[in-house]
Amino acid sequence: MTDEQKAERAAWMGLLARSQPSELARLMPALPPHDTIRAPEIGTTMIRGRAGATGAAFNLGEMTVTRCAVRLASGVEGHGYVQGRDKDHARNAALIDALMQGPEAVALRAAVLAPLQASATARARARAGEAAATKVEFFTMVRGE
Amino acid sequence: MYVAVKGGERAIDAAHDWLARERRGAPELAEIGNDQIAGQLKLATDRVMAEGSLYDRDLAALAIRQARGDLIEAIFLIRAYRTTLPRFGHSVPVETAAMACIRRISATFKDAPGGQILGPTFDYTHRLIDFALLAEGAVPPPRDPETMPHVTGFLGRDGLIEAADPDDTEPGDLTRTPLSLPADRALRLQALARADEGFILSLAYSTQRGYGRTHAFVGELRIGLVTVEMEIPELGLSIALGEVELTECETVNQFLGSKTEPAQFTRGYGLVLGQSERKAIAMSLVDRALRWKELGEDFTGAPAQDEEFVLSHCDNIQATGFLEHIKLPHYVDFQSELELIRRIRAEALKQGTADTTEPEDRA
Numbered sequence: 001m002t003d004e005q006k007a008e009r010a011a012w013m014g015l016l017a018r019s020q021p022s023e024l025a026r027l028m029p030a031l032p033p034h035d036t037i038r039a040p041e042i043g044t045t046m047i048r049g050r051a052g053a054t055g056a057a058f059n060l061g062e063m064t065v066t067r068c069a070v071r072l073a074s075g076v077e078g079h080g081y082v083q084g085r086d087k088d089h090a091r092n093a094a095l096i097d098a099l100m101q102g103p104e105a106v107a108l109r110a111a112v113l114a115p116l117q118a119s120a121t122a123r124a125r126a127r128a129g130e131a132a133a134t135k136v137e138f139f140t141m142v143r144g145e
Numbered sequence: 146m147y148v149a150v151k152g153g154e155r156a157i158d159a160a161h162d163w164l165a166r167e168r169r170g171a172p173e174l175a176e177i178g179n180d181q182i183a184g185q186l187k188l189a190t191d192r193v194m195a196e197g198s199l200y201d202r203d204l205a206a207l208a209i210r211q212a213r214g215d216l217i218e219a220i221f222l223i224r225a226y227r228t229t230l231p232r233f234g235h236s237v238p239v240e241t242a243a244m245a246c247i248r249r250i251s252a253t254f255k256d257a258p259g260g261q262i263l264g265p266t267f268d269y270t271h272r273l274i275d276f277a278l279l280a281e282g283a284v285p286p287p288r289d290p291e292t293m294p295h296v297t298g299f300l301g302r303d304g305l306i307e308a309a310d311p312d313d314t315e316p317g318d319l320t321r322t323p324l325s326l327p328a329d330r331a332l333r334l335q336a337l338a339r340a341d342e343g344f345i346l347s348l349a350y351s352t353q354r355g356y357g358r359t360h361a362f363v364g365e366l367r368i369g370l371v372t373v374e375m376e377i378p379e380l381g382l383s384i385a386l387g388e389v390e391l392t393e394c395e396t397v398n399q400f401l402g403s404k405t406e407p408a409q410f411t412r413g414y415g416l417v418l419g420q421s422e423r424k425a426i427a428m429s430l431v432d433r434a435l436r437w438k439e440l441g442e443d444f445t446g447a448p449a450q451d452e453e454f455v456l457s458h459c460d461n462i463q464a465t466g467f468l469e470h471i472k473l474p475h476y477v478d479f480q481s482e483l484e485l486i487r488r489i490r491a492e493a494l495k496q497g498t499a500d501t502t503e504p505e506d507r508a
Contacts, residue, residue, distance in 0.1 A: 001381075018372075045386070052414050054310070057331065061200060065387070079379075081386045125288060125289060126284070127245065128287065129286050129287040132262070134262055
């Protein structure tokens with residue numbers, strides 16, 4: 001896998017991970033036969049921060065993560081690492097990851113990834129809009145002018 | 146010697162049944178849902194995530210419901226559950242400069258680039274009970290998120306504040322190795338991030354009142370979502386597998402300089418899972434107070450400067466465990482104390498000196 005392909009795969013895996021489980025479930029295509037390499041498993045990731053935002057790393061606290069791995073009949077493996085404890089979410093993410101490595105990639109990009117990206121962008125823009133509405137400006141007033 | 150119990154199982158079952166009915170409340174009222182707790186009691190949920198040290202909002206809401214709103218009991222449930230889970234790895238340190246902020250204020254720079262965002266704050270409310278909570282207002286139009294650089298960066302460019310250079314030394318982990326003292330700053334920050342909010346608040350307040358004063362300004366306080374990225378070794382990839390809401394506080398503190406360092410500001414740092422600015426500000430004050438040694442300051446004996454005192458007592462699960470264990474049967478322990486005091490008294494009475502030392506002891 002080239003670096004470019006790796007970056008592309010990391011991007012879709014991340015998008016699948018951060019998607020709303022119910023939305024991904026709704027967008028799932030008809031599934032080809034596949035084996036489960038690793039059944040969905042709930043665990044954690046330790047979130048790290050940096051002292052003073054930029055300094056030495058420290059352990060902040062954990063978050064729940066569910067992972068799953070599948071293999072298609074073609075032998076292609078798919079992996080899902082998703083935030084939270086939703087096992088179906090992890091399996092769906094793994095399946096899309098596998099299918100994205102095959103000939104269905106173009107169709108899936110339009111049918112699954114694009115709507116997920118649009119929802120994520122809409123959520124971020126809605127929050128940014130709410131935040132912007134609470135922006136304040138400070139003026140320095142000089143006495144006696 | 147030990148004490149046996151009869152009918153214990155039946156009594157415990159009955160107690161648990163009653164607890165379940167009490168938890169449910171009046172059956173004619175609708176049962177509260179986890180999503181309602183997570184959505185409408187978000188700050189309680191966030192506190193359980195922060196002190197439970199596990200970012201999972203649904204789980205925190207479930208714990209609050211099971212604990213009937215007792216947040217420390219809920220934190221206990223989260224900590225216990227966490228120990229059953231495998232750890233898949235750790236994240237790349239989160240990039241809080243890239244935070245999608247819903248709140249961002251500075252008490253030191255009024256013109257911070259990116260602006261000051263009030264967000265959903267209680268500040269400027271009248272803090273009067275609102276007997277008619279109004280329906281939600283209109284939703285403002287969406288817009289693209291802005292990046293907001295840290296304001297301490299501006300001080301850093303001119304060398305006016307101590308550097309905080311990246312350091313990827315593997316940090317110690319309290320959940321893997323028991324706390325040993327002296328602790329480094331990474332370990333202290335982990336302990337403070339999961340510490341009891343009330344305890345940290347009181348300690349921070351004590352520094353403001355003069356017990357280990359650090360002259361703190363809130364350089365910046367921000368709340369928002371950051372991406373959590375983790376390396377997946379078996380794939381040779383790094384995946385942004387989640388988004389978490391964090392509260393971050395950076396304080397700018399007075400420092401007079403030393404023989405080797407020109408005068409510059411120093412830093413205190415607070416970072417908390419979820420939305421809790423009280424905890425983040427308090428954490429940054431206590432972090433700064435605990436840094437006296439590395440900054441060459443005097444130890445004044447203030448509690449907030451005492452690493453052993455702070456770190457050994459800040460965890461409410463440890464504290465509640467030890468505190469509440471004294472309600473459990475101590476029949477054998479107490480029996481031996483009782484026998485001892487009877488023997489001492491009997492000997493003293495025999496010698497006729499029963500009360501001669503007591504008044505002095507009282508004085």
